[in-house]
Amino acid sequence: MEEKEKFNQTLMPEIADHLNDSPGLDKLLKHNILKDISLDLSGLGIVFLSMTYPDGKLYFISDFSGDRRVTELVAKFPGIVDSYDKTLTIDDMIIRISPVIHDFEIIGYLIAGMKKEVSDNVETLFHMGNLLLKIVNFYISSTYKMNLTSSIHTLVVEDTYEELQRQNDLLKKSEKQYQELVKSLDEEVRKKAEEIKDANTQLMHQDKMASIGQLAAGVAHEINNPVGFVKSNLSTMNEYCAEFTKLIKGYRQFIHDFYATSISKDQNKALENEFEEIKQMEQTIDPDYLMEDSMDLIKESIEGTERIKKIVSDLKDFAHPGEDTPTHANINECIDSTLNIIWNELKYKVTLVKEYGNLPMLYCYPRQLNQVFMNICINAAHAIEKKGEIKIITKAYENHQEILISDTGSGISEEHISRIFDPFFTTKDVGKGTGLGLNLSYNIVKKHMGDIRVESRLNKGTTFIIKLPYENHL
């Protein structure tokens, strides 16, 4: 439509000029060609050559006679001619008038004059006039052809240029589309690469956890045996010790009594000396303390072995491969078992406050949730520079359980808070943090259809809030 309008507005008049209309004398027969012809005519006896419009108005005149009458004469002619050639004699001149016809129309008159000096002038002028007419007609038709051709040519060039430009635009457009496609493909590839990288990292992490689990299981088994018999021996020792203590107490009482009642000061000097030695020994050794402390030591050692046993069992629980099946678990117990493992990281600078609610069992992957609690607690400990508090609150709601883990640490800056769950995002020094802990935690909570979010104020502390619904489709 646009093309059509443009065609009509800008090009139609030109076509109309050349294809549909007949151009006039001005366009078909230039002055210079007439002038050129007339130069030679003077040598042939012609004294003037003129061309007029159909209405008699002068178009061209070349006068060699110097006779002023010529112009006046020419002005009279149109009244006396029509569409046929004529030869007239006016005063001392013979004049030949020929209509010039183009496209069925008289577009002008060609007028040539000779001095009436010799009798055969009429004949010469007749032929001369015909020849001139032929030249003029040929010239006119050539010019007309050229005009038509060049106007068509112009039109075609413009049209072709427009068409090329249109195609160029289309090509540009399609090139742009391709570029965009390439860009979006790049983006897609980058995204996929990132996804693969993430998945790979998770796999690596799982692999690592599996290795740790195997190692832990092996170590736990090896430790369990000696710990077992040490504990058993200690228990026996404890019994023995109690017996020994009883016995030694008896001996001492007997010696004390015997010395006080039965032995005179001089009767048995040797016995007395021995008794004094024992007394001195007792003073140095302090058997009362020894007996009491031995019992305490054994009791502490038994407690120690119990703790070793618990840690080993927790370690086994924490990362044991092949046991990743959902079970019913108590989240409070899960948190405790996690704290047990990381207690070393916390104990010197953290005061732990627990406000556990009465939680019903939750169907979940306890080991995975343990990882979540561990990651958050360790992060909390790292956020505390010297001394601070970690508070763990658990609450049961109708449809879900909520775990809040707060610390009084350095907090998370606003620019970082939106990215903390992103994989590989870490503010820790190179080699200290992988940037995966919270990402993994996030994924685990999401797997439980739960929600994890964070509230933090710089230099005040951070609170992680985890919601775990009962209905988690596990």
Added chain:
Amino acid sequence: MAELQTSEKKLTVKIVYYGPALSGKTTNLMQLHDIILPRKRGELMTLETSGDRTLFFDLLPLMGKTSEGYKIKIKLFTVPGQVAHDATRKAVLSRTDGVVFVADSQLTQSVNNSISFENLEKNAGRVGIDFDTLPLVVQYNKRDLKDIIDEKEVRGLWKQTHIPVQFSTAIHGQGVKETFVSVLKEVYRNLNQKLNMESGLKITEDEFLSVANM
């Protein structure tokens, strides 16, 4: 669009011979030039190129006079048939009053015929001609050759369109004048509606058709 100059009592009409390459458009004009009375026609203007192919166009002007003194000028154009010269075809086609579509009867040319006809329709649209009302005659040329499309089949093909169909052997002058008269009739009917030729300008159909007189 026909040009009417009432002050000069002059009507100029443009008719274009369209069609695929080498179907005989120029031959039609050459034959008309030879058939029509010399005083009624101008010279056939061809822009000769190597190998007899029309590069720009051919032009044959014709002239008629009515009893009321109206001059009727008819300009016959041909277009270059070669596919590459589409812009030229478009330019020549603009403001035409009628079209003769010269088809090549040879069976091998039927595809070229339809491509060219589609091109005509497209270019008519591009230069603002309403194709549905455009006076149009289809001429099946080269009837003297072997392996040509059957006359009955041709008539069947065009029956639905109500476009007049002519058969010709332009090279021998057969059917050329009939085609021309047929398109003149179509043009007259169309112009009569637009310009009120018969009752207003007092140009009768016979007078209009007399342009084609031998």
